[in-house]
Amino acid sequence: MYAFDIARPTTLDEAKAAIAAGGQALSGGQTLIPTLKARLAMPETLVSLHGIADLKGVSTDSAGRICVKGATVHRAVAEAVADSFPALSYLASRIGDPAVRNRGTIGGSVANNDPSACYPAAVLACDATVCTDRREIAADDYFQGMFTTALEEDEIVTEVKFPVPQAAAYEKFIQPASRFPLVAVFVARFADGVRVAITGASESGVFRWSAAEEALSANFTPDALDGLSVDADGMIGDLHGSKDYRAHLCGVMAKRAVARAV
Amino acid sequence: MKLTMKVNGREVTGEVEGRTLLVDFLRSDLRLTGTHVGCDTSQCGACTVHVNGELVKSCTMFAAEADGAEIATIEGAAAEDGTLSAIQQAFQDHHGLQCGYCTPGMVMTAASLLKENPKPTEHEVRQYLEGNICRCTGYHNIVKAIMAASGQEMPAMAAE
């Protein structure tokens, strides 16, 4: 790692000031620290969000949305929403490993937008709102491709608000080395239709499978996906799976998610 | 920067850089070399310790972030008189270690598991060990040791 200072603010305002002064946010660090070790980033100051009490916790707002503060660790989310949103709880309970889940945060995951991260699938499938220190961004506007989001350089994810679907499930097929999704599908059925978001598969990062959404909105059963396929063009092809394979898995995992959600 | 933390019940102070990892502070400054480093991508778990009672990979946390925290490492796992903990003893009884390098992380992880889930199934044990890599044992005897430490009957296959 290059040399840098660490700031440990206890309020959001202190954190904003430190970041405005050129600092880089450090949330759980489970992705950022390995990146720093590889010297792929060169911050002068890291601003740890870990000590900001206002950035932690899970609650339900007046609209019934589950609101997860940005620096809430995966394990806390898994425990908090076990009854209120089991699909999200399951997703959070299977990110990384137990030690990673004690440090990694939703804000860090969503801000980084790794094309193989778990949370973006839930955020996009649920049409969640990403709240920052300055605005609220709809999921459809937020994710803009691999490692790319609508966030400004110095913007902090403070909260993610999830509308709770009538039925939902997350199905993950892991890449056996990293244990990140090779392909994972989050299916969410709302009163006004079904949304399907897929992570791990595409060179453009998390995406919605609109043909599947249409079919499932008409008939929320696994069979509704018969005959539908994701185009292999634009899929990631690597050591762990060809483009064709990932495209195929999108269908398999989507069906399994629907089967679980029904 | 200066920091203070309680490690295995003892208050310690130190002076670190921002980039100093918790594991480096433990190993280099405190000479607690039982906590190991086996990778640089947060995968292997040889560096696993408890921070405020929770399982953490000490290679993926800055020492500065542990300022004020209570840390437990493998050096504090046995009793003062050297008597092994039930988990440590089960690892010896069931040959749950060979080269010993991953062992501290395995023991710390097992302790966390049994605190959260005192009677885990074989599947739960294996899944909880997802972030701890062992290259020697094929995990057979590690899983067996953890299940034995939980006071459960062994599955027939594990009795071998």
Add this chain to the structure above:
Amino acid sequence: MPKDSGIGASSKRREDIRFLTGTGKYTDDINIHGQLYVHFLRADVAHAKLNGVDTAEAAAMPGVVRIFTGADFEAVGSIPCGWQITDRHGQPMQEPRHPVLAHGKIRHVGEPVAAVVAETRAQARDAAEAIVLDYDELPAVVDMKAAVAEGATKVHDELTSNLCYDWGFVEENKAATDAAFEAAAHVTTLELVNNRLVANPMEPRVAVGEYDRADDMHTLHTTSQNPHVIRLLMGAFVLGIPEHKLRVVAPDVGGGFGTKIFHYQEEAFCTFAAKALNRPVKWTSTRSEAFMSDAHGRDHVSKIQLALDADNNFTAIRTETYANMGAYLSTFAPSVPTWLHGTLMAGNYKTPLVYVNVKAVFTNTVPVDAYRGAGRPEATYQLERVIDMAARELGVDPVALRRQNYITQFPYATPVAVEYDTGDYNATMDKLTEIADFAGFDARRKESEARGKLRGLGVNSYIEACGIAPSNLVGQLGARAGLYDAATVRVNATGSISVMVGAHSHGQGHETSFPQVISEMIGIPEDQIDIVHGDTSKIPFGMGTYGSRSLAVCGSAMVRAAEKVINKAKKIAAHLLEASEGDIELKDGTFSVAGTDKSVAWGDVTLAAYVPHNYPLTDIEPGLEETAFYDPANFTYPAGAYACEVELDPETGHVKIERFSAADDFGNVINPMIVSGQVHGGIAQGIGQALLENCAYDADGQLISASYMDYAMPRADDLPFYSVDHSCQTPCTHNPLGVKGCGEAGAIGSPPSVVNAVIDAIQSGGMNVAHIDMPLTPSRVWAAMHAARTDAA
């Protein structure tokens, strides 16, 4: 009744206490006052002409003490290779110089080009980034067959080509073998890849060099499986330091699996720099560095053919292998595809004719050398896959086909130059049939199919040559060293014993199992006996731990030394008991005179040896300490039968290991608990190779599986409990313990049964898939099934 101590007891491991309490002492735990840290600047291109290394800016950075480049090592020897292979035409292999730091040319990603020594690790790394390399990139040589094609770019300009050797074995059998194929009733042909692996002991390599100017003494602390070998190779061939001025210490070592046998540049560098700077110099590898600097394993591309007569008897085997050497010849590298591979190509079968051809090839990749099993897994995989394929082609039971062709008479001289002393392959197959519950397989398959899954059962036999190795034999084969081992049994005045052994324990539990042997021989408690290993200044000599040799070779040396001690002690006892030496018996730690009630305790005899007041000083010297060197008469031949049962998800191609069973014949067993543990670990590595692990390069020679993010290490939830058995025991006939070795069996014996099981599962689903190359990732399995379904449609 299981014994509770001595030979055959599952004594708990004493070394566990320090590992379980965090008080083990690994090389990285060693910090010497005043030590400096080195960071190696490693090549990030695979192949380039290196014009210059500009260190000016880096040298001026904070904390930098000195920067070394290849030019500093021009007068230093080449990192040596321990084997010389002679090719089919009687010519020696091509052997390039292997510099400590790249000089003139870069030959693989990860090759050290410059070394920055600084006051802190961070300063060294910071400064390394300021070094400017001036190089012209050259085309990377990656694919082996392309590497030996006409006009290929050469990895080493001074060699005639990228072909290290073209080896034929046994060359005199070639014509007869070819003729047998002409006459065969059936020929099965299989082309396959034995995938490149990274050993990945959990402890990365570390070296700490130290120099004491006052007595011109060098000390190297290093993560080695064989400190004496490092002393020999580095002292004699690289740095020119005589043995008495070079001490090599390998303290607790966190796993080796072969990759810590070899002498590496970093060890030579730290030793060299410590003297040059007159301060200790430490290097700790990161895992990322390990991926591009630890010797890799396997990486063979083979074509094997099996000829059968009309009655399904094997009549001949013919194989052609391309073996990747990487950019340089690592310590054991040329021996792996030849003597450790060709000699096992007869397997457990009485095939009369075998011909093995191996072309070893230089490429712009990390050097490839021995990894758990080394050559024997490659032989076993080819043979046991082609037999399975033949059984499927012929529509016969693969187990019956194997049994029909098993060797049953011993000793048996194979057509590939080795003689199996003993074995019983039917016995291990019988045992396997029982523990793997073949009888219940059909019911389990139906249960899987009811859930929409496919289930497969795969079986294989294996044999390996262990207890490496008879010096006179390996000397003829091209080894540049003897492969005996040594032990000193030092009996202390009050009867406790320290045994100094040349074998190194880095997970194998020697500190527990070796005392079991001495305890059994003398009849004193195991805790009265300690093992000392891993320090050239403390032990007489030793070739170290690899090739499942520790107990069979070093343990035999220990037995010989203990026998000398006992013989001398009997003389002393005879004197004390005023009896004839021939009448003295030793049992349970007591010497007695046969047929009388006269006796003297072990401790009284040992005390007499050191306090010789009443002692036969005219006949024997005081003291009680003996050393023995043991050179084995033959290899040992552990063998067995393995079965894997998988459940395959036909939608995703995911393979789950449901059951894994191993029936091994290791001869006599000293500590069954430790032996089972060795087998478990080997099986996990074999399953890892078969399903998960793949060290991959792209066409530019960039390593694309360069961390645990892309190199899939087996985790606990990838694996089941294993069923292992070692009750079939045909003791080795030529070593005093009757032991054969157990360290590599699991890794040798498991990959074929996994692949055989997956093929069985796929074919049970009606898909015509004959072979898939390892690792059988979900993507590859799905692609094979998808192609078969498409073909059928």
